[in-house]
Amino acid sequence: MKPRGRRPGDEDTRARILNVAREQFAHSGYERASMRSIAGQAQVDPALITHYFGSKVGLLTEALRLPVDPAVVLESVGHSEPDHMGEALVRAMVGAWETPVVRQHFLGMLRTAASHEVAREVMQQTLHDSVQVAVARLVDDDADRRSALVMTQMAGLAFTRYFLQLPEVVALTPEELAASIGPTIQRYLVDPL
Amino acid sequence: MKPRGRRPGDEDTRARILNVAREQFAHSGYERASMRSIAGQAQVDPALITHYFGSKVGLLTEALRLPVDPAVVLESVGHSEPDHMGEALVRAMVGAWETPVVRQHFLGMLRTAASHEVAREVMQQTLHDSVQVAVARLVDDDADRRSALVMTQMAGLAFTRYFLQLPEVVALTPEELAASIGPTIQRYLVDPL
DNA sequence: CCCATAATTCAACGTCTGTAGAACATGCGG
DNA sequence: CCGCATGTTCTACAGACGTTGAATTATGGG
Numbered sequence: 001m002k003p004r005g006r007r008p009g010d011e012d013t014r015a016r017i018l019n020v021a022r023e024q025f026a027h028s029g030y031e032r033a034s035m036r037s038i039a040g041q042a043q044v045d046p047a048l049i050t051h052y053f054g055s056k057v058g059l060l061t062e063a064l065r066l067p068v069d070p071a072v073v074l075e076s077v078g079h080s081e082p083d084h085m086g087e088a089l090v091r092a093m094v095g096a097w098e099t100p101v102v103r104q105h106f107l108g109m110l111r112t113a114a115s116h117e118v119a120r121e122v123m124q125q126t127l128h129d130s131v132q133v134a135v136a137r138l139v140d141d142d143a144d145r146r147s148a149l150v151m152t153q154m155a156g157l158a159f160t161r162y163f164l165q166l167p168e169v170v171a172l173t174p175e176e177l178a179a180s181i182g183p184t185i186q187r188y189l190v191d192p193l
Numbered sequence: 194m195k196p197r198g199r200r201p202g203d204e205d206t207r208a209r210i211l212n213v214a215r216e217q218f219a220h221s222g223y224e225r226a227s228m229r230s231i232a233g234q235a236q237v238d239p240a241l242i243t244h245y246f247g248s249k250v251g252l253l254t255e256a257l258r259l260p261v262d263p264a265v266v267l268e269s270v271g272h273s274e275p276d277h278m279g280e281a282l283v284r285a286m287v288g289a290w291e292t293p294v295v296r297q298h299f300l301g302m303l304r305t306a307a308s309h310e311v312a313r314e315v316m317q318q319t320l321h322d323s324v325q326v327a328v329a330r331l332v333d334d335d336a337d338r339r340s341a342l343v344m345t346q347m348a349g350l351a352f353t354r355y356f357l358q359l360p361e362v363v364a365l366t367p368e369e370l371a372a373s374i375g376p377t378i379q380r381y382l383v384d385p386l
Numbered sequence: 387c388c389c390a391t392a393a394t395t396c397a398a399c400g401t402c403t404g405t406a407g408a409a410c411a412t413g414c415g416g
Numbered sequence: 417c418c419g420c421a422t423g424t425t426c427t428a429c430a431g432a433c434g435t436t437g438a439a440t441t442a443t444g445g446g
Binding site: 036055 | 403404406
């Protein structure tokens, strides 16, 4: 089919492979996103993936690297009025999730974590690094317990809205979500336990 | 290896296969729980699975049938004092999830749903049939919206505690969960929106 | 006791999987 | 303009996958 050797020009094939991989991991999970299918969509030979990423797991770990810095996403929360921090946090996270890149990353973690222990640990760590760390900075006592509660609520929102796509949850606008769920987060952050 | 034909005695092989399938789907997801591996653990020839369940998808759909009636689990919630319904609901659902059978069913749905559209729809329907229906009976206005909110919180609790196993969430006792998350549910059920 | 039926295994199929090694082409520094 | 490093494809392997059809053995009803 294609001529064999090196291509003229220098468009970044490696990045293209990585994008396709992210797409397919997010859409089909680890096993169904086969090297051949990824290579096919990226119009590339499967062996090239091994060449760049070493193995399929190598490709996965690189695909699962955070596309945004959680500290940046949650920056605004620290500057908000103390009794609307919950609302601000929901607004910031939903805002991020609504962008294709972040949503895809979330779905990629979830779908691959379902069958791959390594991915599950990445997801655990990611949640810790974003929510736990952020909450710890906003709060002055019982940080672990408070962030645990916040994580249950926020993870559940993402899970039902973007993965399960429950119609009743999908139907809500970001503003409605901030208004309804914000107070829950607020309570988890500041109320006595 | 084994002799060929029908076995003497009448122990229910079909049920044994189904149990192993549930176990493996919950532990490894759809693709890694191969017919051969399920058959192996059930000490049976792979072809026997096809004979009983038609195909792998047939096995999956049978494995995903609800092991408990959600109406029974949530029965007590209806009889509780109106201002402690939230707490009662959390207590009832966590109580169920802590049993091996229900926990396994939850993980089975989740892990197979990650790569199998059919399973995702089953999970969606299951959540609807348990939470949505129950909430609709407890509440007198905005049932859809209220149950949407309840589902985000409860799904998130199950997800972080039993699937992700976030240490901070695992550390909490069922009683602590009821005390901390109960009020959230209560608010979703009765507060003005 | 015979025969239909159900339970079970065997052997094989075609396809897909991840990976490895060799071949080939291009670009770049000397 | 030569040579080396890099990019890219080809071919192949060894194994796993789901499914099928036939063979074998036990059970239960007449």
